[in-house]
Amino acid sequence: MTQPVVFVTRKLHFNAAHRLFNPSFSNEKNDEIFGKCNNANGHGHNYEIEVTVSGQIDPETGYVIDLKVLKDIVDRLIVEECDHRHLNFDVPWLKGINPTAENLVVAFWNRLAGSFKQGKLHVIRLYETERNYVEYFG
Amino acid sequence: MTQPVVFVTRKLHFNAAHRLFNPSFSNEKNDEIFGKCNNANGHGHNYEIEVTVSGQIDPETGYVIDLKVLKDIVDRLIVEECDHRHLNFDVPWLKGINPTAENLVVAFWNRLAGSFKQGKLHVIRLYETERNYVEYFG
């Protein structure tokens, strides 16, 4: 029998510094494009990351995916790597990436996709502030 | 003339106890699968339920559905039944269901679908905590 398909979301957070900057731009162009986000010493955010996995409900457990498993995967692959770090310098798999919210959410997708044995990754939503967020569906 | 299609959402809440538990599992397996959610005396949540109805705007009222009507339907069919209850024992139409968020959101859909004369049920989102939620589109 087909089980209903449900979307399951877990929200986590991390605190990090970043600087928006394109090394192929002149200083003037970096200032013009990125404004105060280009501050040389960086600035920072309390990032919130929401990861949504979709799948049929397992009739034995009533779960699409155990939320603790979902949390642990995102904790290990994203939060423990990014929390209390400078995203331009301290995270090997972000090296060479200009850490806009758009580029980060794609990098997070690429890192998480393939990690789920139950359900499949549907969307990642990344809040830079309460008033700004981005979403990527792969 | 075709009217624009708009999605209208109303959020309500209820406070309830539950226990995750599969009677066909051994005690050991229930503990292994459900961990602290399997506490014999139950635990509880402030649930938030968001119900979204879609439809064309009625040109006379400017409504897809009167939000008071939407609220009253969800209040009567879900909130008044589940609020301040133990979901494993006190709600007749949840009997025999392991009350994971996934199973609850499907049970709520089945109970609400067919109740709307204006618009049609599009999605139900159920928050167990601020950091965990599930969505079901029928």
Add this chain to the structure above:
Amino acid sequence: MTQPVVFVTRKLHFNAAHRLFNPSFSNEKNDEIFGKCNNANGHGHNYEIEVTVSGQIDPETGYVIDLKVLKDIVDRLIVEECDHRHLNFDVPWLKGINPTAENLVVAFWNRLAGSFKQGKLHVIRLYETERNYVEYFG
């Protein structure tokens, strides 16, 4: 090379008065349909508006659209026009519209669509209160 498509959202707010009212209805019918929302002197809300733009990431900037540009467009076309106003009387492009959340979100879409050089307008979400919101996808 194709760049990933990301959805970018900016949230803004404005405070306004409104009255739900259809001039072709009798007073009795306006009261029956709109209830306390038909109060002759109006009532008001802290509206929250979320505007989502989708598009490919620009490989040079890492942006779909500069969030400051997105914010400035919504500020100029919506917020500066509606903030601290009575929506039935003070906003020329809302004249003749019964200011339900549904009619407002469509009017906001019509006003914003066509303003974006980068990305395209995907959805507008309008909160009347923390517990009520509407969405329009055009």
Add this chain to the structure above:
Amino acid sequence: MTQPVVFVTRKLHFNAAHRLFNPSFSNEKNDEIFGKCNNANGHGHNYEIEVTVSGQIDPETGYVIDLKVLKDIVDRLIVEECDHRHLNFDVPWLKGINPTAENLVVAFWNRLAGSFKQGKLHVIRLYETERNYVEYFG
């Protein structure tokens, strides 16, 4: 035996229109002092009101005051009177008061003080927006 003194708070909300205006000022002075808050047709807010009552815990009930009683008093005396109203015109006991948050919180205090048989009124906090609030301790 002396019981511990605890502070108990209930939050409620109402949606209302208002206009800041001093009839003894010239139009120019009203504009200068109140700016866009002086818009002739008014504007509005989703007000949040938090009422705090302090007192000894009743050893029989474990309550300082039944929160349902506290809620019902504030509902009857404040929310039902102000919700979906224009505060300059529609509320008899606010007549002649310039409805700044400061003047409102004092008027609410005067209306609530003396209504509590258990505990005593300690503070009222009134949010005009998420970013502005006032507090009055009587």
Add this chain to the structure above:
Amino acid sequence: MTQPVVFVTRKLHFNAAHRLFNPSFSNEKNDEIFGKCNNANGHGHNYEIEVTVSGQIDPETGYVIDLKVLKDIVDRLIVEECDHRHLNFDVPWLKGINPTAENLVVAFWNRLAGSFKQGKLHVIRLYETERNYVEYFG
């Protein structure tokens, strides 16, 4: 030299079931006093607990108390004991206490007071829901 006195607050949460009930009352009186909170099988909440410690800033660390230490004390003494439990049955040091928010906040104070080597306990604020909270200053 005297250092400035600062108040430092850490918020944590736990999910628990409870039932309001006085064993010396008749069933009828329990129903009359506690209403739906007296549901025999219990109901539940996402509790939020805020613990505030005050003290002089240590000039070497810039801390009143290391927030990680504060968090660990509250986690060990309160959260690990109450999370995913039924407060009437599962927590030895709450036995015999009718678990109203008022009684809980006093029990939490008594359990935490004396645990801080740096700073002193100033207030505990306990949210039962987003709209209800209690505070105890010892």
Add this chain to the structure above:
Amino acid sequence: MTQPVVFVTRKLHFNAAHRLFNPSFSNEKNDEIFGKCNNANGHGHNYEIEVTVSGQIDPETGYVIDLKVLKDIVDRLIVEECDHRHLNFDVPWLKGINPTAENLVVAFWNRLAGSFKQGKLHVIRLYETERNYVEYFG
């Protein structure tokens, strides 16, 4: 006649990087005391700052202090200086201060005190995250 005394609060926010670090400590001791907050390249936060001013209500305006004036003072003296900056390097009046939340809130008080012609500064509350905040009363 004496006017009622009301407390008026305005919340603002800024995004900044910081590093907790005492130059008189060895590297080992900095690591031991500050843990991941001592990351050499810094990390960051979305800070929220709430400034409360108390005073008698002006009977002509109904204000303790015009909230726009309060906002402009905090914007000019704090937010414009700290937003999108690294607090260890980019803010002259924070030089030599280890930017813990405790030290920041005292520095903000010293910078704001004396700036208010109406009312007087009562308390500053600084949120580093949604779960951590500090308060200083001068």
